[in-house]
Amino acid sequence: MLAKLTAAERAALGHSVPAWEMAAGRDALVRRFKFANFSEAFGFMARVALLAEAQDHHPEWSNVYNRVEILLTTHDADGLSARDVRLARAIDLIA
Numbered sequence: 001m002l003a004k005l006t007a008a009e010r011a012a013l014g015h016s017v018p019a020w021e022m023a024a025g026r027d028a029l030v031r032r033f034k035f036a037n038f039s040e041a042f043g044f045m046a047r048v049a050l051l052a053e054a055q056d057h058h059p060e061w062s063n064v065y066n067r068v069e070i071l072l073t074t075h076d077a078d079g080l081s082a083r084d085v086r087l088a089r090a091i092d093l094i095a
Contacts, residue, residue: 002077010080017088019095023071027079028060029088033068033095041066047094055090057083 004027005013013020013029023030035041041063048070052058060071072088074081 002074002081002083004074004077004079004081005085009082009085013085016085017092019092020072020088023073026071026073028071028073029080029084030069030071031088031091033070035066035068038065041068044068044094048091051090051094052087055083055087057087059087 013022017029020029020031022028033041033044035044045061045063045068048059048061057072057074060073062069070091072084073079074083077083
């Protein structure tokens with residue numbers, strides 16, 4: 001089983017992934033993205049999908065027209081782990 005983030009690692013989230021926030025009611029990170037149109041949103045999702053597959057860490061997400069919401073949590077850790085932070089940083093580079 002993967003380890004959950006420590007208290008110190010959680011305290012650093014604001015610096016390491018500042019665009020992400022804690023999801024309400026879950027031990028997870030969430031970020032919402034808005035694009036010019038559906039094609040841009042879908043293209044972003046395709047790039048994130050390839051990245052997530054390469055990291056073998058898959059997000060929970062939704063798409064409505066030009067909006068994408070991504071939620072990251074590690075089910076094997078029953079909450080946030082370093083894998084989530086690593087994927088969030090990589091997604092930020094794509095965005």
